[in-house]
Amino acid sequence: MAVGTLYTYPDNFRAAKALIAAQYSKVDLKVDPNFVFGETNKTKEFQQKFPGGKVPAFEGKDGQLLQESNAIAYFVSNDQLKGKNDYDRAQIFQWLGFAESEVLPAGCAWVFPILGIIKNNPSSQEAFSRAKNDMKSALTILNSHLLTRTYLVGERITLADIVVACNLLNPYKYVLDPEYRKPFGNVNRWFTTLINQPEFRAVLGDVSLCDKPAQPGTVQQVAGGGDAGKKKKEEKKQEKKEKPKKETPKKETAPEEELDAAEAVLAAEPKAKDPFEALPKGTFNMDEFKRCYSNEDEAKSIPFFWEKFDPENYSIWYGEYKYPEELTKVFMSCNLITGMYQRLDKMRKHAFASVCLFGEDNNSTISGIWVWRGHELAFTLSPDWQIDYESYDWKKLDAKSDETKQLVQQYFSWTGTDKGGRKFNQGKIFK
Amino acid sequence: MTTKHSQHLTDIAKYLNVPLGKISKNDQLYARISNNKKTIGILNIIFSLVKDSKSNLGGLEITEEALIHQWLEFGIIYASDGNSKQNNQTLLKNLNNILTTKTYLVGQRLTIADVFLYYSLLNIMETLPNFEKENYINVSRWFDNIQQDPSLRQNYNLIDFSTIYLSNGLGKHRV
Numbered sequence: 001m002a003v004g005t006l007y008t009y010p011d012n013f014r015a016a017k018a019l020i021a022a023q024y025s026k027v028d029l030k031v032d033p034n035f036v037f038g039e040t041n042k043t044k045e046f047q048q049k050f051p052g053g054k055v056p057a058f059e060g061k062d063g064q065l066l067q068e069s070n071a072i073a074y075f076v077s078n079d080q081l082k083g084k085n086d087y088d089r090a091q092i093f094q095w096l097g098f099a100e101s102e103v104l105p106a107g108c109a110w111v112f113p114i115l116g117i118i119k120n121n122p123s124s125q126e127a128f129s130r131a132k133n134d135m136k137s138a139l140t141i142l143n144s145h146l147l148t149r150t151y152l153v154g155e156r157i158t159l160a161d162i163v164v165a166c167n168l169l170n171p172y173k174y175v176l177d178p179e180y181r182k183p184f185g186n187v188n189r190w191f192t193t194l195i196n197q198p199e200f201r202a203v204l205g206d207v208s209l210c211d212k213p214a215q216p217g218t219v220q221q222v223a224g225g226g227d228a229g230k231k232k233k234e235e236k237k238q239e240k241k242e243k244p245k246k247e248t249p250k251k252e253t254a255p256e257e258e259l260d261a262a263e264a265v266l267a268a269e270p271k272a273k274d275p276f277e278a279l280p281k282g283t284f285n286m287d288e289f290k291r292c293y294s295n296e297d298e299a300k301s302i303p304f305f306w307e308k309f310d311p312e313n314y315s316i317w318y319g320e321y322k323y324p325e326e327l328t329k330v331f332m333s334c335n336l337i338t339g340m341y342q343r344l345d346k347m348r349k350h351a352f353a354s355v356c357l358f359g360e361d362n363n364s365t366i367s368g369i370w371v372w373r374g375h376e377l378a379f380t381l382s383p384d385w386q387i388d389y390e391s392y393d394w395k396k397l398d399a400k401s402d403e404t405k406q407l408v409q410q411y412f413s414w415t416g417t418d419k420g421g422r423k424f425n426q427g428k429i430f431k
Numbered sequence: 432m433t434t435k436h437s438q439h440l441t442d443i444a445k446y447l448n449v450p451l452g453k454i455s456k457n458d459q460l461y462a463r464i465s466n467n468k469k470t471i472g473i474l475n476i477i478f479s480l481v482k483d484s485k486s487n488l489g490g491l492e493i494t495e496e497a498l499i500h501q502w503l504e505f506g507i508i509y510a511s512d513g514n515s516k517q518n519n520q521t522l523l524k525n526l527n528n529i530l531t532t533k534t535y536l537v538g539q540r541l542t543i544a545d546v547f548l549y550y551s552l553l554n555i556m557e558t559l560p561n562f563e564k565e566n567y568i569n570v571s572r573w574f575d576n577i578q579q580d581p582s583l584r585q586n587y588n589l590i591d592f593s594t595i596y597l598s599n600g601l602g603k604h605r606v
């Protein structure tokens with residue numbers, strides 16, 4: 001039974017604290033699917049329960065009401081996360097305070113203008129330049145603490161790690177580029193370990209660390225936090241807009257670390273030829289379609305697809321995962337899809353896919369619609385692409401049939417059910 | 432049969448909560464007989480213990496398993512008893528470099544590689560003077576984290592690393 005319901009917009013790093021804590025304590029914390037940021041939390045009913053109307057907000061199954069992300073996270077934590085003795089617990093409080101007063105203000109002042117959450121103006125400009133230095137001070141303190149410790153408190157993961165890491169999440173994703181974070185090797189190690197714990201991954205998915213310094217206004221806003229109300233549909237759209245995330249965070253390049261032999265060989269290898277090169281180009285412009293799909297509603301992008309699709313030179317395929325009985329946790333299955341996408345990286349240029357997961361934990365299936373140049377099973381074109389495809393059954397679809405039209409409609413718009421009637425759960429776009 | 436590796440095998444079996452079976456040594460080669468099955472070689476024995484325990488400490492896929500393999504070999508070869516002081520220093524120095532960017536030896540979680548190396552390094556760490564612990568600060572941090580698990584430490588002493596924590600800001604106390 002659920003411990004309670006969390007009200008939040010998707011991908012809220014504050015809500016993530018509670019969701020990760022709930023993973024550790026194995027309690028079922030539900031995110032209210034009907035919550036619309038900027039609407040639900042503006043209602044009288046909501047504000048009666050949660051004065052101020054800020055999110056995340058929590059309503060327990062026994063009617064407990066809580067606001068403030070740290071308090072909610074504490075409430076759903078187990079004993080390990082809360083600390084094993086008074087001294088540990090006090091230290092956890094110390095780090096929560098540090099996270100709120102040293103990390104968060106600097107993080108927000110730096111990241112928000114870049115995500116376009118706050119507009120650039122002279123005062124945000126000033127805060128922006130101060131933020132880089134403030135962040136440096138905070139990271140310096142963390143770095144020396146983590147030189148001799150694996151986790152912040154008591155050598156085990158606690159709420160302190162969860163909260164500080166969540167407050168560093170956006171900075172690590174968007175602004176702490178390799179050069180900036182280089183001096184903070186211990187923090188990098190600690191952060192990388194945390195985001196790769198199954199409990200973190202279940203909530204955050206794959207987090208890739210920033211690889212280029214971002215400038216204000218250059219990153220599409222992906223996190224909420226502005227005041228505009230977001231409809232569910234738009235949120236879905238935004239998730240699609242994000243580029244498929246990398247499977248593992250980029251390797252840290254600490255000064256001591258050298259390329260190992262295999263990496264050196266890879267790096268020295270000449271750029272492989274594009275295996276699609278030999279096939280006729282046709283009239284279908286893959287990039288143009290992908291742009292349309294990312295930016296427009298499916299009501300526009302799907303007709304656009306059919307208008308431009310070139311059945312002479314391109315083909316549409318249905319691929320279904322052969323071993324659904326092996327699929328357990330939804331997040332692991334999603335990693336299966338993103339992992340496959342990552343291994344197919346070089347195929348992106350001339351292929352597009354929407355692969356969906358239907359069902360729930362321990363009862364799910366994976367299937368997708370693929371479009372690529374040529375009429376052969378594209379995976380056979382390159383030995384690099386042959387890791388995953390044999391785990392799927394492939395069926396070439398007749399581009400003219402109504403059945404295909406329906407499948408494309410369903411998979412591109414992330415709706416409907418699989419053959420067994422399992423509901424759409426999550427989708428991933430290969431583009 | 433009182434050599435160090437057989438002690439490690441006993442410790443690992445106890446940690447994993449599986450019967451060790453019968454361990455023998457012939458011509459430098461260890462063998463384990465358990466459930467009428469014979470396993471030969473320390474490495475294979477360790478993997479067989481992990482398998483018996485049904486834990487995932489032995490790796491979830493081939494690359495992880497291969498890396499674990501590599502670390503076990505490293506432990507067997509370089510972290511044996513009776514090595515010279517110089518040998519041990521080289522060992523610690525290398526390990527210290529590697530652990531600069533790592534929390535665990537393989538991937539981002541505890542594996543049997545950490546467990547085995549912990550047992551293999553116990554003697555060395557126990558006799559390491561405090562100022563040296565500071566020289567191998569990443570090893571110390573890793574070791575201190577690993578040794579916190581009572582089921583892994585069993586009856587071994589908790590090695591004190593508190594002096595190295597004095598050298599930086601927020602103090603760390605053991606309660």
Ligand SMILES: N[C@@H](CCC(=O)N[C@@H](CS)C(=O)NCC(=O)O)C(=O)O
Nearest residue numbers: 014053054055056067068069070225
């Ligand atoms: N300290 C609070 C901050 C919560 C907060 O600022 N929430 C923002 C979104 S990130 C909000 O709900 N704003 C809506 C509003 O102010 O109306 C926490 O950690 O939970």
